[in-house]
Each structure stands twice: as C-alpha cells, then as structure tokens.
C-alpha cells in the first residue's frame with residue numbers, strides 16, 4: 001500500500017492521515033481532499049496547468065468511456081490493418097456519408113432543381129452542415145479523414161524497422177526486476193484506463209502498483225480493469241507536476257502517452273525523478289517523429305497525432321543531472337521510448353545512448 005508514502009500536495013508533509021471513503025484530510029494543514037468514486041483526489045485545482053485542466057475538462061471528461069476505441073483511431077494509418085479493421089470501417093462510413101451528402105446537394109442544385117426539394121434532401125443537407133461544423137471545430141478529425149489513406153500508403157511503402165522493438169526495450173528495462181525476488185513499488189503516471197500498465201509486462205513483476213491520473217473518468221476505468229484482474233494497484237487522482245508522494249518512494253516510475261502533452265514537462269520530469277528511489281528506473285513513452293518522415297507525414301504528425309503536445313519529442317533536452325544510462329528508442333514511426341536510471345551519486349557524468357542524432361534546434365532527427 002502506498003498510503004504511508006503519501007504527502008499533502010498543499011503543505012508537503014506526510015500527514016494526510018485522516019482517511020474516509022468520502023474525503024482524505026491533512027492533519028497538519030487541514031486541507032480536505034474529496035474522493036471521487038472512492039478514489040482520493042490529491043491535487044489542488046488552482047495549481048493545475050491550463051492545458052492539463054483543459055484536456056481533462058474538454059476531452060477526457062467526455063471521451064473517457066470510449067477512449068480505448070477512440071484513441072487508436074488517430075493512429076489509424078500507422079497501425080497494422082488486421083488490428084484496426086473496425087476503425088477503417090468507421091473511417092469509410094464517415095467518408096462515404098460525406099461524399100453522399102455532398103453528391104445529393106450537387107444533384108439537387110444542378111440536375112433536379114431546387115424547387116423539387118424533399119424532406120430527405122433537407123435532412124441530408126442538415127447532416128452535411130453539422131458534419132462540416134463538427135469537423136471545422138475538431139480539425140484533428142478532418143485532417144485524419146484527409147490524410148489516413150496517403151499516410152497508410154507512405155508508411156506501407158517505406159516500412160520503418162526500429163533498431164529495437166518496443167517489446168525488447170521493455171524486456172531489457174524489466175530484466176533486473178524480473179530476476180530478483182525483492183518486492184518493489186511501481187508508479188504509473190497518467191495511467192488513464194490502465195492499458196499500458198496492464199499490457200507492457202509490468203504485471204509479471206513482484207510489485208505493489210500505484211496508478212495516478214488527473215481524470216476521474218479515465219482512472220475509474222483503469223480501476224475497473226485492475227479489479228477484474230485482481231491486481232494489487234492503488235489508484236489516486238494526482239497531478240503529474242505535483243505528485244503527492246514522498247521522495248524516493250518507487251523503484252520504477254512510468255509514463256505512457258501523456259508526457260509530451262503536459263503543460264509543464266520540466267516539472268513533470270522533475271517530479272518523476274523525485275519520487276523514484278536512487279538506483280530506480282524511469283520510462284516514458286510518447287510521440288516523436290522518425291527522422292525519415294516525409295512532409296505529408298509531418299503534417300499528419302503535427303495535426304493529428306501530436307496536436308495537443310507541448311514538447312516535440314523525447315525529453316533529452318531537459319537533461320536532468322540526476323539521471324544516468326539514458327536511452328531513447330524510436331520504436332514506431334511516431335513513438336519513442338525514453339528510459340533512464342536515477343543515479344546513486346549525482347556527481348557522475350551524463351551520456352545519452354540514442355539510436356538517433358540531435359539537430360541544432362534540439363529536435364531529434
């Protein structure tokens with residue numbers, strides 16, 4: 001249980017020791033933290049970054065319940081066809097509906113004559129207006145509809161082969177823990193629906209897990225998954241840039257698919273390192289373009305894949321001096337994995353092992 005390592009986000013003392021299913025309270029400063037569906041909300045609304053709050057309230061609040069369907073939709077052209085068939089089906093349904101609606105308007109005006117308008121024409125026109133309105137507000141979807149097929153063709157022709165696959169990067173990362181009998185503590189930050197925590201091999205560890213996220217809708221689904229699996233996971237609503245844990249609590253600290261979108265990536269990395277034990281490891285997976293990306297892939301990456309991001313790629317430019325054995329692997333066309341170990345001794349020199357090279361503006365190419 002992580003509870004003994006919790007600190008108050010307000011006064012930073014290890015004194016959040018009044019605990020009910022309805023709220024937790026810091027006995028030192030008196031700050032009360034409400035519980036949402038039994039999960040303590042250990043963050044202060046006023047200290048949240050604007051973009052983090054915006055995404056929580058405008059995106060995850062509504063999308064959380066179909067996140068596991070909706071999120072892979074944006075990766076449509078870069079996922080193997082056999083695992084994205086239902087997404088392609090939705091894609092073609094949308095494209096053909098749009099073409100049909102436009103065709104109907106042209107047919108009415110140019111051939112049948114506007115005086116012959118029917119209720120069906122009116123409904124189709126209304127649907128077209130709504131379609132255009134939604135896609136102009138959510139340009140990410142519009143770009144996806146436009147670019148999915150050309151990008152699929154480009155990535156199929158070029159067929160990117162990573163120097164190390166995502167599973168071998170994870171196998172290497174976890175090896176020492178799998179070989180040891182010691183029970184460890186692991187933290188998954190921005191855990192969302194818990195997919196990465198559940199699927200990336202961590203469940204084979206001899207570990208107590210803690211999962212944190214900003215969005216109640218997302219984390220409740222993560223909890224439901226782990227309840228089903230009877231996995232030893234504590235869930236806490238927390239802000240990645242102000243984690244409510246004592247320094248040096250966790251052996252492993254991970255962050256999947258969220259880091260580059262944080263309002264304050266520097267503080268998020270600092271916090272990740274702070275709560276990790278000396279000698280412990282961190283792993284971040286998020287978006288980064290592969291060096292050979294064409295102009296059109298770049299447009300897709302910017303407008304669809306990474307449209308909410310504040311950071312262009314892996315956090316190597318933040319170069320924290322507390323880390324060593326830093327590695328960056330481009331595991332897919334648009335995904336990197338960054339891993340590192342927290343130094344036992346901060347005086348040691350830094351060196352990054354990367355299968356990429358650095359350009360002058362700091363973006364990996």
Ligand SMILES: C[S@@+](CC[C@H](N)C(=O)[O-])C[C@H]1O[C@@H](n2cnc3c(N)ncnc32)[C@H](O)[C@@H]1O
Nearest residue numbers: 052190191192196214215218239240256257258
């Ligand atoms: C793309 S989802 C990734 C979910 C999960 N890690 C996965 O791989 O399926 C991004 C998650 O980051 C969370 N998030 C965004 N800003 C956050 C912050 N400042 N602190 C904690 N979580 C945050 C969102 O609520 C969302 O659940």
